[in-house]
Amino acid sequence: MTFHINRRKFLKSSLLAVPAISVSSTGEALARYEQEVIGVSKWELETPALCVDLDALDFNLKEIHQRLKKTGIAVRPHAKTHKCPAIAHMQMKAGAIGICTAKLSESEVMLENGLSQVLMTSVNxxxxxxxxxxxxSKRFPGFIQAADHSENVKDLQDAAQALGIIADVAVDIDVIRRSGVLPGKPALALAQMVDAAPNLRFKGILAYDGAVQHVHGYDARKARAIRSFEPVVETFEMMKASGLNMEIFSGGGTGTYDMMHEFPGFTDVQAGSYLFMDCQYIDIGGKENDMVFDDFKSSLTVLTTIVNANHAGRLVTDGGAKAMTLNRPTGRVIGESGFTYNASSDEYGSISFEESAKSYRVGDILEVIVPHCDPVINLYDHMYGIRNEKVEMILPILARGKSQ
Amino acid sequence: MTFHINRRKFLKSSLLAVPAISVSSTGEALARYEQEVIGVSKWELETPALCVDLDALDFNLKEIHQRLKKTGIAVRPHAKTHKCPAIAHMQMKAGAIGICTAKLSESEVMLENGLSQVLMTSVNxxxxxxxxxxxxSKRFPGFIQAADHSENVKDLQDAAQALGIIADVAVDIDVIRRSGVLPGKPALALAQMVDAAPNLRFKGILAYDGAVQHVHGYDARKARAIRSFEPVVETFEMMKASGLNMEIFSGGGTGTYDMMHEFPGFTDVQAGSYLFMDCQYIDIGGKENDMVFDDFKSSLTVLTTIVNANHAGRLVTDGGAKAMTLNRPTGRVIGESGFTYNASSDEYGSISFEESAKSYRVGDILEVIVPHCDPVINLYDHMYGIRNEKVEMILPILARGKSQ
Known part of the structure; x- marks a missing residue:
């Protein structure tokens, strides 16, 4: 924090203050702010500030393709994680075959911002x-919709016909009793229904096993992934045998990205968190390191300022639930192994500790690895792209709040 | 849901679709959207949709003043709850003496949008x-800042002097080991330091007991409020005896609003949730009804659509953690007493139940009372103001995400 040196001088000067506090996520205000903040030390940003380390991000962007190269499995990253078209473009440049989205409004933002290949994994x-x-679909032929219900397929057909288009549809298969049609015959019948619909084009299947992603230990995770994906694989085989177009068999996530090639016909993984590696994923262990999942590097942090240090073994910060969410495990303060970060207050974080590596005072800034990347990113208008501790770019989270 | 009747006709028509999915929170896009959506049935909104019932809101806006009339206690509502200048203006019109804010960027939004009396309850x-x-402070003389540390007072003095202003400052007193200076002599010394600073004007004190607000049962809550506020009251008396200006003695919340007049010198309550009455507050019980805190009416809900109903005793919705947060108790589905709403997935809600009052199918819309209003509101760009089940107004949440 170079600021401390000139702190008094700065406060005593009649200099105009640094950039506006409240910055719009788009338009002129953002462009002006960008001009002012590029090159600034990350330690001088207003906190709480969401930062992504660009060296780590660059590494992760390439690493997943490097690691999957021999498997023949492609990457179709899930953009629900970052909600940021600029990052989606980085993923495309790194070799992704397209992106996934979770909501229609999110899909719209991605398509409108130049991402042409979008698979929406939920139903409308x-x-x-x-x-x-x-x-x-009419404006962007690379948009693929999910369907998981016969009524829904009828609706899609009617709407596609009314617009005079042939729309791409993938069938979502139920793995964890959440979304999707039941595997086996119900799924086959639905796929055939899509295939027979004159204004729909059947593209294949998707299936997401959300429950297996955070199972601890590579072997345990793999055993469970195989067990729960078995009916999906059988369904795939049935569909293939019946002559359906199976060009897409998409699924998996950061926790299973290096297992999915074991499933015959599987085409692409929908990993998202690999870019950031939050606390939830660090803990699950990887193939090479069973204690820490370190295939990818942690890149996403929130900078937060200590606002109160009146009590021994306790530090209060300006990063509460509105900056960190309530997800567990809670945020991890970089450089401190014995800190417990409690973000259960909306506006304040409270750290409790018995020992600390450094001594802290009010005004010191802590860097915290986020608990779970997706919902934390959804709280911010932009991320600061950081290299060598300086702001190199602003990454607007244009689909932030697009939950519809 | 009148939509079901013309569903097929609508889908088969080549009519242009209804308003854009992704709407900016400000500017022309919002104005256009507003034109299109006013008068629409709430059951036709894209979900998840954050709705406030305007009859209930109007009732709550007036009721707090009605109930506090005889006590002489004023209301300075906390705008961190709603982050919406339009609602803050409604509060001022209903008789509030000003509003509170939690963050500087939030204060800026409120001041810039015509709220002239703003007490920021956290320190910068x-x-x-x-x-x-x-x-x-220079632009808006009604802005009052909190201070809780001598270094901070020096900084404030330097900055006020540099700008040639006399800035209003209130001292925050520590109640729950979170923010504030320790009560008693440390607080007195700090207040005297503010008072002696040539460019600061000491306005009084604030103290927020966040831990007592959700204690169940009026009597238990009151006993605890009195115990934990005792040192604050002593501090107030010390300051008053020393001749300090004690025009502000602010604190309390929705859980204690009708107890604070018991404390000598107390001036105004910082209630926020009284407008909405979320699940967390409904459960604590009130003075007249020990089971349900029904001094105010529940007004804030999220509309969410059933997207999957394949499994008995289970409904999946489009409202997950990004629409509801992880707060507990979880959302309550209106009309169903036996539903448990699980929003722990980012994108999906899962309801489990043994019995239901109605039978449900995919496409049906549920109305859910939010778990905890503040962080849920912070997820949305706007609330729909609903009267008689129709959209009457759009309420932009202009300070959404302003956590800095």
Whole structure:
């Protein structure tokens, strides 16, 4: 923190203050802010500040392709994790075959911002969303929609016909009793229904096993992944045998990205968190290191300022639930192994500790690895892209809050 | 849901779809959207949709003043709850003496949007925030800053002097080992330091007992409030005896709003949640009804669509942690007493139940009382103001994400 040196001088000067506190995520205000903040030390940013280390990000962007090269498995990263078109473009440049999205409004932001290959992994149900989705299909032929229900397929067909298009559809298979059609015959019948619909084009299947991603230990995770994916693989084989177009068999995540090639016909992994490696993923262990999942590097942190240090063994910060979420494990303070970060207050974080590596005072800034990347990113208008501790770029989170 | 009747017709028509999915929170896009959505049935909104019932809101806006009339206690509502200048203006019109804010960027949004009386209840620590806060004080003389540390008072004095202003400062007193200076002599010394600073004006004290607000049962809550506020009251008396200006003695929340008049010198309550009455507050019980805290009406809900109903005793919705947060108790589905709403997935909600009052199918919309209003509101760009089940207004949450 170089600021401390000139702190008094700065405060006593009549200099205009540094950039505005409240910055819009788009438009002129952001462009002005960008001009002012590029090159600034990350330790001088207003906190809480969401930062991504660009060296670590660059490493992760390449590493997943490097590690999957021999498997023949492609990467279709899930953009629900970052909600940031600029990062999605980095993923495409690194070799992704397209991106995934979770919501229609999120898909719209990605398509409107130049991402041409978008697989939306959830279904659209309301008539107006179905219609809007079909309008996106018309404007952006690389948009693929999920379906998991016969009523839904009828709706999609009607809407596609009304717009005079042939829309791409993938069938979502139920793995964890959340989304999807039941595997086996129900899935086959639904796929055949899509295939037979004159205005829909059946592209294949997707299946996401959300429950296996955070199982601790590579072997335990793999055993469970194989068990729970077995009905999906059988379904794939049935569909293939019936002559359906199976060009997409998509699924998996950061926790299983290096296992999915074991499944015949599987085409691409929907990993998202590999870019950031939050506390939830660090702990699960990898193939080479069973204690720490270190295939990728932790890149995403929140900078937070100590605002109170009146009590022994306790530090209060400006990063509470609105900056960190309530996810567990809670944030990890870089450089301190004995800190417990409690973000259960909306506006304040509270750290408790018995021993610390350094002594701290009010005004010191802590860097915290985020608990779970997706919902934390969804709290911020932009990330600061950091290299060598300086701001190199602003990454607007344009799909932030797009949960519809 | 009138939509079901014309569903097929709508889908088969080549009509343009209803408004854009992704709407900016400000500017022309919002104005266009507003034109299109006013008068629409709430059951036709894209989900997840954050709705506030305007009849209930109007009731709550007035009721707190009605109930406090005889006590002489004023209301200075905490805007961190709603982050919405339009609602803050409603509060002022209903009789509030000003509003509170938690963060500098939030204060800026409120001041810039015509709220002239703003008490920021947290401290600003970084030199740049202090400077920006002082610039706000210069532009908006009704802005009052909190201080809780002697170094901070020196910084505030330097920055105020540099700008040639006399800035209003209130001293925050520590109640729950979170923010604030220790009560008693340390607080007195700090208040005297502010009072003696040539460019600062001491306005009084604030103290927030965040731990007592959700204690179940009125009597238990009151007993604890009195115990934990005792040192604050002593501090107030010491300051008053020393001749300090004690025009502000602010604190309390929705859980204690009707107890604070018991404390001598207390001036105003910082209630926020009374407007919305989330699940966390409903459960604590009130003075008249020990089971349900029903002084105010529940007004804030999220509309969410059932997207999957394949499994008995289970409904999956499009409202997960990004729409509801992980707060507990979890959301309550209106009309169903036996539903457990699990929002632990980022994108999906899962309801489990043994019995239901109605039968449900994919596409049905559920209305859910939010777990905890503040962080849920912070996930959305706007609330829909609903009256008689129709959209009457859009309420942009302009300070959403302003955590700095």
């Amino acid at each position: 149900i309301s008539p107006s969303k179905i219609k809007k989705a079909m309008m996106l | 620590i970084s030199p740049s925030k202090i400077k920006k806060a002082m610039m706000l």
